[in-house]
Amino acid sequence: LLLGIQKNLNAQYIFNEMFEGCITDHFTTEKDSIKVMPNEYDIIYILSNNFSFEQVKKIRGTLNLQILVNEAGESCLLSTKNKTNYSTKHLKLKEIIDQQLRWKKPEEKTSVLIAIKFYKNGVEKKRIGISQNEGFHEIKM
DSSP: OGGGSOSSOBTTBOSSEEOSOOOOSSOEEOOSSOOOOBSSSOHHHHHHHHSOHHHHHHOOEEEEEEEEEOTTSBEEEEEEEEEESSOHHHHTHHHHHHHHOBBOOOSSOEEEEEEEEEETTEEEEEEEEEETTTEEEEEOO
16 A cells, blocks of 8 residues: 555645645644544545445545644645546545544644555555655554
8 A cells, every 4th residue: 555655755745636725834744653533433434425335336446645634623635646446536535535524633733644445345544654764654553
């Protein structure tokens, strides 16, 4: 899952498909541990409840997301790398994430990186950190 992440950071955007509407004045990125936790429902639950029945059954591939979480716990999809069999626009990722994904209030605005792999019979999700020593790497609680 980590192979889909760009090696060179593009200003504040990690992935090649960038979105507007996020306030990117100053934020931090998770490094060696998960700092921001979902409020009630995690991203897999929210996506599966907003994708069509057909999309849930047929989606395959990898989806990398960079989500900016503000101090109020609100999400703003900043960038993505979509290697699934559905277009980002067709999945309505920006609308779903910005409107429905909420987090416990972080101490500071934080960029959260999530890699999701869709299989025929399941989904795998990983949180990604960025550090000088390890570069992009999976982080756990």
